Amino acid sequence: MKISDLKLIIGSIFLTILASGCVTISTQPSMRQTYGIYHIVERGQTLYRISKSYNVDINQVMRLNKIIDPTQIDIGQRIFIPGVRLPVPIEPYKSIPREAIKKLVGLKSSSSDWHYITLHHSATHEGNAVTFDRNHRSRRMGGLFYHFVIGNGTLSGDGEIEVGWRWKKQEAVNRPADIQICLVGNFNEEKASRSQHDALIKLVSVLREQYGISMQNIRRHKDIEGKATECPGESFPFNSIIAELKKNR
Incomplete structure (x- = not known):
C-alpha cells in the first residue's frame, strides 16, 4: 500500500469519528x-x-x-x-444599614427645598448609575436623570444605593423640589428584589425625615399629571411600600 493511500484512509477514519461526536473539542472561552x-x-x-x-x-x-x-x-x-x-x-452584598444611608444622603442643605419623591424603574434588566448616565447623555438629557439608583445585582449590588451627581450638587431635574429614585429592572416583566424593596424603604424614610416630605407626596412616575407612561411598571410594589412606610413612622 502506498503511503499516500494510508494517509487518505487515516484521514477518512478521523473525519468519521469527528462526525460521530466521539472527539471532544476544547471549549476554552x-x-x-x-x-x-x-x-x-x-x-x-x-x-x-x-x-x-x-x-x-x-x-x-x-x-x-x-x-x-x-x-x-x-x-x-x-x-x-x-x-x-x-x-x-x-x-x-450586605444590606446597607439606615445609619449608612444617612451618610449617603448627607446633611440637609440650607439651600435645598425638596417636597416630592418620584419613583421610577429603569425599564431595563440591567444597569447602574454609570450606564444610565451615559445613556441619558446620549439622549441629550444632560446626564443621569435620577438622584438615586438602587441596583438589582447586575452591574451593581442587589439593593445597593448609588448616589447620582445631581444629588451631590442638590440639583433638580425638570420638576422643582422633586427627588428622583430609580430601581434597576423592568417591572412590567419582573418583580423588584427584596433587597431593592428594603433599600427603597430605608432611603425614602431617611429622605422624609430629613426634608419633612409628606406621605401624599411620594408618587410613581405615572401618577404625575400629564405623564403618559407605565413607569415604574405594573409589578412595582407601590402599595406595600407606602403601607410599610406608614407602619415605620
Missing part, C-alpha cells in the same frame, strides 16, 4: 487567554459580585462565557474567570 479558572455559581451569587470579587471586568466575563443577560446565571453553572489562578470567596 478564548484562545488568547493563557490562564484562568472556572468558578462554580452558588446560591445567592450574582455575576456582578463574582466579577467584582475577582477584580475582573463583568463585560469581559460575559463575552468569554457568551452570557447575554447577566441576571440569568444558574446555581452550579461554570463561569470562566480570565487571568485568575486561585478561587476567592464571594461575599454577598
